[in-house]
Amino acid sequence: MASIRVESLSKEFPGGRKALDAVSLNVEDHEVVTVVGPSGCGKSTLLRLIAGLDSPTSGEILIDARPVQSVPRDRNIAMVFQSYALYPHMTCYENLALNLHLKKVSSSEIDRRVHETARLLDIEDLLSKRPRQLSGGERQRVAVARALIRDPQAFLLDEPLSNLDALLRERVRHELKLLFQRLNSTVLYVTHDQTEAMSLAHRVVVLDRGKVQQIGTPDEIYKAPKNVFVASFVGSPSMNVFDTVMERGTFKLGPSTIRSGIDFSGKVSIGIRPEAIRLGGDIPGTVRWHENLGGQCLIGLVVGEIPITVLAQALPESNSINISFSPGDVHVFEKSSGANLARRSADRAPDA
Numbered sequence: 001m002a003s004i005r006v007e008s009l010s011k012e013f014p015g016g017r018k019a020l021d022a023v024s025l026n027v028e029d030h031e032v033v034t035v036v037g038p039s040g041c042g043k044s045t046l047l048r049l050i051a052g053l054d055s056p057t058s059g060e061i062l063i064d065a066r067p068v069q070s071v072p073r074d075r076n077i078a079m080v081f082q083s084y085a086l087y088p089h090m091t092c093y094e095n096l097a098l099n100l101h102l103k104k105v106s107s108s109e110i111d112r113r114v115h116e117t118a119r120l121l122d123i124e125d126l127l128s129k130r131p132r133q134l135s136g137g138e139r140q141r142v143a144v145a146r147a148l149i150r151d152p153q154a155f156l157l158d159e160p161l162s163n164l165d166a167l168l169r170e171r172v173r174h175e176l177k178l179l180f181q182r183l184n185s186t187v188l189y190v191t192h193d194q195t196e197a198m199s200l201a202h203r204v205v206v207l208d209r210g211k212v213q214q215i216g217t218p219d220e221i222y223k224a225p226k227n228v229f230v231a232s233f234v235g236s237p238s239m240n241v242f243d244t245v246m247e248r249g250t251f252k253l254g255p256s257t258i259r260s261g262i263d264f265s266g267k268v269s270i271g272i273r274p275e276a277i278r279l280g281g282d283i284p285g286t287v288r289w290h291e292n293l294g295g296q297c298l299i300g301l302v303v304g305e306i307p308i309t310v311l312a313q314a315l316p317e318s319n320s321i322n323i324s325f326s327p328g329d330v331h332v333f334e335k336s337s338g339a340n341l342a343r344r345s346a347d348r349a350p351d352a
């Protein structure tokens with residue numbers, strides 16, 4: 001396996017805005033890194049540049065610390081595409097064997113590797129079938145097998161689960177997680193689905209409009225989002241965010257005055273996760289809607305004028321309920337820059 005390093009990578013398409021703007025990131029040997037962001041943020045462009053399918057406007061790509069710009073195609077990196085890109089006229093066996101044939105590997109060695117890889121992904125029964133005879137999940141496994149059989153230095157996966165229905169998505173996600181663990185691979189995986197990004201990765205890169213917003217472990221990204229974009233994008237249900245003005249670290253929510261623990265005066269956005277809010281306490285709200293999620297319940301309130309969503313264990317007993325939360329669960333973002341003020345003061349704090 002190998003490490004991947006991307007330094008200040010930019011890509012501008014003719015006549016378009018920058019698809020990638022000075023993106024820097026690294027994937028260590030044996031590490032799984034996910035890149036997550038909304039549609040059009042530059043995820044596929046990033047993978048295509050690393051795979052050598054397109055060239056950057058500026059910046060550098062290093063594989064195992066060696067610049068690869070002069071090696072346009074054969075970087076020994078396997079890519080799994082969103083569409084799976086299997087050859088429809090070939091059986092699964094032939095799809096798996098093709099790359100080895102092109103490399104002039106002997107037929108007996110090809111046969112051994114096809115069966116070994118098929119066993120690993122539990123697709124031996126499918127080898128004689130053509131892609132159109134397979135379900136979405138089976139096709140996905142064949143696409144991963146085809147990448148795997150090349151024995152690549154690293155894997156790039158571009159939204160590999162997006163063509164699957166919700167139930168299958170969850171199952172195949174678990175399978176992929178186990179596979180990554182078993183292979184101990186270097187993996188760069190892009191997705192717009194934050195659950196996928198958080199659950200599969202050692203580290204997550206959050207991308208928006210071609211720029212890296214934050215890189216961190218799933219825990220860091222969730223607990224200490226660097227800015228209001230990351231805070232809103234990561235987490236399900238998404239974080240409550242509302243604008244207000246803070247006076248020396250306090251702000252009003254309905255009739256209540258809340259201490260944020262951040263010494264700041266001025267325009268801010270306040271973020272509180274729905275799961276951090278408890279029913280009961282001294283902040284009064286009016287229930288507007290609720291959704292029964294089975295084991296839990298999502299409640300939409302207004303507190304004063306501010307809409308707040310609460311993830312609760314039970315349905316509300318009346319339309320007037322009180323809520324509370326810990327000061328440590330309040331995230332404060334500067335309105336003008338979107339920066340998390342707690343993180344900014346922590347980043348500035350001198351070393352102890």
Ligand code: ATP
Pocket residue numbers: 013014016018019037038039040041042043044045046192
């Ligand atoms: P999605 O999740 O929808 O696949 P993405 O995050 O993978 O999106 P990209 O496909 O990398 O986004 O595209 C990033 C930006 O670059 C978009 O604004 C897109 O329109 C633009 N773009 C991508 N490919 C080209 C191209 N060949 N020519 C011009 N613009 C392009």
